[in-house]
Amino acid sequence: MRSYKSLYKAALEAAPLRLHFAAHSHHPWPNATREAQLQFWDDSARFLDEKWEKRIFGEVLPEAKRFLIRHLRLPVQTQIAVAQSSHELAYRLLSCFPLSQKFRVLTTDSEFYSFSRQLARLEEEGLCSVERIPVEPFNTFPARFTDRARSGQFNLAFVSHTFFNSGYVFRELETLAAETPEQTWIAIDGYHAFGAIPVDLSQIGQRIFYLAGGYKYAQAGEGACFMTLPARANELKPRDTGWFAGFGSLTGAPGKSVEFPSDWQRFAGSTFDPSAWYRFNAVMRLWEYEGIDVELIHARAQILQRRFLDRLAEHAPARLSTEMRVVTGRDLDRQGNFLTFALADAARIQQALMRQEVITDSRGTRLRFGFGLYHDLADVERLLEKLAVSAD
Secondary structure (H helix, E strand, O other): OOOOHHHHHHHHHHOOOOEEOEOOOOOOOOOHHHHHHHHHHHHHHHHHHHHHHHHHHHHHHHHHHHHHHHHOOOOOOOEEEEEOOHHHHHHHHHOOOOOOOOEEEEEEOOOOHHHHHHHHHHHHOOOEEEEEEOOOOHHHHHHHHHHHHOOOOOOEEEEEOEOOOOOEEOOOHHHHHHHOOOOOEEEEEOOOOOOOOOOOOOOOOOOEEEEEEOOOOOOOOOOOEEEEEOOOHHHOOOOOOOHHHHHHHOOOOOOOOOOOOOOHHHHOOOOOOOHHHHHHHHHHHHHHHHOOOHHHHHHHHHHHHHHHHHHHHHHOOHHHHHHOEEOOOOOHHHEOOEEEEEOOOHHHHHHHHHHOOEEOEEEOOEEEEEOOOOOOHHHHHHHHHHHHHHOO
């Protein structure tokens, strides 16, 4: 197995005793992103006010969008909105629906906190009604969710591609898009999928919104988030709008009707820190140079996951081997690049690991281990040794 540790030398050497298995949460940045960050500073000093037109909108974002279209296999004409966070984009989408009557949302009981909490707050105010489909049992989830979407009773169907609290991958996106009536907009939370598992939106990119960002497996850190737009996105007028969305008409007097551009800036907000997109482009260029693609990243993660599961069953203390249950089962066909274990004292184990400088994370009774390019089989062995100590 080839080692990619040299690409992350700065992050790994910053804390040489640390064993980081939370790639699904905050992926270490490759060395190349440091130079990208400095390039942003130099461009800001060189161009000052002109950096937005000449560099950010003229070069940096177009390059990033070419990478996104390639890695998501999107139709080349796809418009892509950018923002500081995917939550900003999701809320802007929610703000498109009328307040004159409750808008209806179909979603699940396992969406990430930012969306689920936001939706609950709108629901609390009586602004929307929400139907939440349980993700478990996993084997029947695709049919159950698609069946409700097929009804046409909803303004929006919002669902994760890979669920944050289990790692379960919802693969039936094309079926969902094909069987959901046009009056129901579809949004896919791809944050735990992008950069981790192969994503092919070639057949549905003009039908759905797809939201993700660079904080996790895209390895670019905070601030590089995006939402791909379906062909009919011009029919929507976000209520949550910033000044970029009216950039082309700033000299005119405010009118009775707010005008929106026909491109991605319809969903734009306000001034943002563009340095994240410098880092994102640096990561994508690094992948090209090193011959890295998402298929390779996912296959490598599965090798490490299988080694972890096999060795856990063979050598872990009896309590761990019997009580640690992979939420999705041992079949990795529908597993993202992290493993989620159900464990009553998940938080205690996570804290015990942290005291040994092993970084994982827990969500309630679920303990998560994320695997990335910067790991090798020796790291898995070290993790198992420290896990055995933590279980005592």
